[in-house]
Amino acid sequence: MTALLEVKDLSVGFRTRRGVVQALSQASVSVEQGELLLVVGESGSGKTVLAHSLLRLLPRNVDVSGSIRLGGEDVLALQPDALRRVRGRRMALIPQSPASSLNPVRRLGGQLLEAARARGLTEAQSRKRLRELLGELGLDLDSISGRYIHQLSGGMQQRVVNAMALVGEPDIVIADEPTSGLDSDLVDATAAQLREISARGASLLVITHDLRLAERLGGRLALLYASRIVEVGPAAAFFQSPSHPYGRELLRALPEREGKSIPGMSPELTALPGHCAFADRCPDRFEPCTESVPDLYPVRDGVHARCFAHAER
């Protein structure tokens, strides 16, 4: 079975005055039909860049190499017209911070309808779909149409944005930090909504730094550190016993576990080392770690880790 979304050796570098900021280095992930993939990492590890490269929302000063295939089609080679038809219809984005992702000077009704119409629905179909979708999320189309985004609560804003992403019945939904800035009640509600989306049969790619949300959602998990994927495998396996030292230290840093922060800083993206990027902070460092960049080595059932500790096996 071929994957719905297949990202291979994706490298993204931003040309800036301070040099090239390498946001992603040879990242490879795949999402199967109906699968949930979590992309987890700290700020600056390249998560959002990954989401934005999938939809080709990157600025002009960027160098991209590698390939992104959606149902066999090369996304990076799409012409503008074809790209517009992929965006929203086949791949939908639930953007970071719903409040600023909707136009503040237009009423919600117009924006929701516009989103639905842009996915190729007629006026009547749009209204029907929106009414159903919002209804399932506990909102009433007629009562919010006349309002502006700032007049809704944080939870309602999130649901409106979710409905907008789902209205075109996309094959895959990309949620970029769906819980940033939400309190724990809303995190629960968001997790429930995301599981709902997944239950509808759409593939889901969730980008987050919120490990608790990740644990609650389950699925498969890819851990990013300093522009590289350092561990990939079932989320349950990761939370039980992570295979990469960074994953291990990260989980230990959670307040409900040991609350022990990792010493040191992640490396500057303008000057990534020619060896394992975590070597300087790694408690289990040995010779090869400071000599070259490790590959993703298989660890056990479906888990791969970018660590020389697993190379010997």
Place this chain on the structure above:
Amino acid sequence: MSAGGGALAGSLRLGAGIGQRAGSAVRGWPLAVRIAAGVLAVLVVGALAADVIAPLDDRAVDLDNILAAPSWSHLLGTDEVGRDLLARVLHGIQISLMIAVSAALTAALAGTLVGIVAGTMGGKVDAVVMRVTDVFASQNHFLFGILLVVLFRPVLGGAGAIMLSVGLTHWPSLARIVRGELMSLRERPFVAAAIGGGAGRLRLARRHYLPHLLPAVGLAFVLTVPHAIFHESALSFLGLGLEPHRASLGNILADGQRSLLAGGWWIALFPGLAILLASMTIGTLAESWRERLHPRWRSELEL
């Protein structure tokens, strides 16, 4: 019949509803704004109905009645050749407002176009266009305006030349406003979200950029009108604008200044008052609109 009655009742309700809404809107206005709106309404209606209230014949000289003080037969008095001042002032307001509005419109259109080019193309185009804009903005409006009038009067006539001169000297601030808005809009998350949702250039422009730009452009346009009134009057006062016999506020003022020493105070007072009232009321209204739109927004335009 019942359908007709229903429709009638419906439209009556609708009419009453609109009336009520307008009524409650006015009640919410501060006193200064209400006064400004009232005075401006009187000026505009007076100017529009000038031919009904006081028909004007530019060449109707009445030498028995020169420099007559305001009286019941000549409410605002007469000028140095005996022409009725009320008629001339009303027609002057009409012409001055017309020139000012079309000049402000020219400035708004030119500024918006330049701003859109700079703001959407960015990079080198933006740099070149905005430096050219700076060159225009750094000129003294008035001296540059005089040059333009001298250049264009033979082709366009007095009114057209003034309109073009005011329009072509007032667009830089608008271009800057539009460019700045576009630059900041481009970086807003909802624009990225719209693109991610499949929006093309046209939809972005129509649905997302325009609703943000229109209020700013509209406001800048209104704020340019009083400027344009000043410029028109000043150019006409210097004899560079309309032909001397035509009634424009600047022309009447120029005539009045010659009669001041002969005791004819009213000839200078009334057109001057008209200029002052028109600019002040438009300014007050625009200011309150600005407050409503964006309490902290500071325009580059000042009065």
